[in-house]
Each structure stands twice: as C-alpha cells, then as structure tokens.
Amino acid sequence: MSADTTTETPPERGTTETAPERGATETAPGRGAAEVIADDAEALAVAAALADEFRSGASDRDAGRRLPREELDRLSGSGLLAVTVPAEHGGADVTQQTLAEIFRLLASADASLAQIPQSHFVYVNVIRRQGTAQQRAFFFGEVLAGRRLGNAQSEAGTKHVQDIRTRLARRPDGSYVLTGVKQYSTGALFADWIPVLARTEDDALHVAYVPRDAEGLTVVDDWDGMGQRTTASGTVRLDAVQVPADRVLPHHLTFQGPQLHGAVAQLLHAAIDAGIAAGALSEAVDFVRTKSRPWFESGFETAAEDPLLIQRFGELAVQVRATEALLGVAAREIDTARAGLTEESAAEASVAVAAAKAHAAATAVEVSSALFEVSGTRSALDSLNLHRHWRDARTHTLHDPARWKIQHIGRYVLNGTLPPRHGLL
Secondary structure (H helix, E strand, O other): OOOOOOOOOOOOOOEEOOOOOOOOOOOOOOOOOOOOOOOHHHHHHHHHHHHHHHHHHHHHHHHHOOOOHHHHHHHHHHOHHHOOOOHHHOOOOOOHHHHHHHHHHHHHHOHHHHHOOHHHHHHHHHHHHHOOHHHHHHHHHHHHOOOOEOOEOOOOOOOOOOOOOOEEEEOOOOOEEEEEEEOOOOOHHHOOEEEEEEEOOOOOEEEEEEEOOOOOEEEEEOOOOOOOHHHOOOEEEEEEEEEOHHHEEOHHHHHHOOOOHHHHHHHHHHHHHHHHHHHHHHHHHHHHHHOOOOOHHHOOOOHHHOHHHHHHHHHHHHHHHHHHHHHHHHHHHHHHHHHOOOHHHHHHHHHHHHHHHHHHHHHHHHHHHHHHHHHOHHHHOHHHOOHHHHHHHHHHOOOOOHHHHHHHHHHHHHHOOOOOOOOOO
C-alpha cells in the first residue's frame, strides 16, 4: 500500500521525534541502496516520472499533514539527490539548467516535497566549494549512497536573518561544541546529516555537518505554517553537541571572492515558485474543462468556450511561460559563470537569478489566486483543497523579499553596481 492510502497517524505537531539509528555506509538507514544517475537526460526522465507519481497524493498529504517519508525515500533511492556530485567522485554533475528543471517538475506536483531537498543541494554545493579532499570524498560518498542533508540555519528573534547566534566553540583537542536553537529547519526531520550554520569565537561563519542522531541534537516538529504544510520546517535544538574538526567547513571563505552560492540557492527557490505556478494553472485548466459551468450571458454550452475565460487563460499562460524562460536564462548564466568565475560573471548570474526569482514569486501568487477566479465558486470548497497552491505560493514567496532583488537589479543596470555577496541573491 502506498503512503497516499495508509491510515498512519502523523506525529503530533510540537512533539520531538527519536532519531533513527544510522545504518551501514553503503545504504541510507532503513532504505535500500540508491541508484546512480548517469547524465542530465536520465535525471530529467527520473524527475518527470517521480513528479507524476507524487502528484496523485499531494492534496491528501497536505490536507492531513501527512509527512512524505515514503516519497522522500523514493526520491533518495532514485539517485536524484546525488546528481550534482562531481564526476570525479562518481556523480552526474548535471547542469544548473537540469537541476532547476528537476525542482520545477517536483514542485508542480507537490511544492512541499520539492522544498525539502532545496537545502540538501545548497549544502552539497558548500562541500564542493569549501570541503577538503577528505571531506569531499566522505560526504559525496554519503550523498551517492542516498543520504539526505537537512538544514539548521535560520534563527528567530535575532536582529535580522544574518544575525547568527549559534556558537561553535573550539576544544583543546581541535574538536568543537555546538550550542544554539534554529527555526525554519526544512529537511532536518528527514535528514541523515544536518548542516548547522554557526559562528566561532572570532565571529567567522562555519557549517557543522552533524549526524541526525547526535547526542544533544533535538528536532521538534512544530511547523504550523498555512502553506508548505508537510515540509516539517520546525525547530532544531543543539545542546552542547560534540562535533569533530573534520565535520566543520569554513563557510565564511565562500563570500571572500566571486561566488555562486546565493545564485544556486535562489535558483532552486525560483524553480519551486515556477513549479507552483505551473501546477496551479494545470489544476485550473482541468477544473474549467470538467467542472465549471459557463456564465449564462456567454451563450456557450461549456465554460471552456467562454472567450473571456480563454483570454484570462492566455494571460496566465504567458506569465507562466515567461517565468519558465527567465528560469532557464538564469540557470544558463550560472552554468556559464561556473565555467569561468569572475566578479562580472558572478554578478551576471546573480542578477539573472534575481530577475527569475522576482518574476516567479509574483507569477506563483497570481496564478494560484486566479485559479479561483477562472474556476468559479465550487473551486473554493475546502474539500477540494485547491487552495493549497495559493497557500504554498504565499508561504514560500515569503522566504526573502523580491523588492530587494529589484533594487539590486536596478542598481546593476543603471549604475553598474555589482550585487552583494551575502548569499541571498
């Protein structure tokens, strides 16, 4: 029986889960060995097949807040989570254009499910850029085996998003002690490794990769957002967690030169928004074709023949296609910059991604809202759960403000001002 038809009761929100025991390094705990994807074409084919599979149960999972554990295991086992592992370590090392399309496809089926591995790929990228040869060999091996990376980066109640107060204290033997509290920790509940953003005594930013079952680490499923309900983006508490020196990476070095860290992270967010928009438009098309009644003044037998509805669908389709085009341009700019990273190529990539993200955010909110406008009163029934698209769009687009992206685009276009390196552009 699939996860979509089980009657298993999800963990009560606000409870703490016991960490699973870690299995052998050849396979992820409780899961079979992961496939290894060979190239971009295979990655896209696998993503499309999984999106079709995940789509059928997305509404029920959202309505019942049933966490997608089985679906995530399918995702891990498929090999998709390892597609950015460098070729020299056995991965497909797909292009950013392929990676963005993977996320768009998954988000068009289930935006919550697509959001969960976003940080996984961000922190695989950190290993690629800042890891030692030994760290890359170890962690890329873990990723190829199907292990998942979570995230523990944001903190609530601080001055701003980059005011990180979690501390990484060095011990005399060279290891560290990690202490702090993190919120919005998407992926942590389902992770094998949880990358934690923390500062050392000199205030330098580091990433500590901590096993999910580490002593002193607690993941609390207390996420109660109106949208992205099944991301389990709850709280991570770190109470004097011991971290070996070889599990810590100097993330502050990422921002001392030209970098694509922020561009890659934001590209995936843009792809999720693009997927939400595409999914909402598809639902609207299906509803109007099969369930909506024509307005009596139109003189037509079906709603799909109404020229005013046809006009509106054309407008929405243009918005979605424009977002997808901008997403493709942004991804190609990152691929170009990776081949020859300079201040200028990094800036072009960041600005292209900012444009794609700003447009995608607006499109996701507009199309998921217009779904009701074109479909009629019946579409608002809670039992249909069509509002999940708008809830997901409205929640996800709050991640970081599009207005600041527009500011940086304007400064770059008008005055040639290079965008900042803070990792959120």
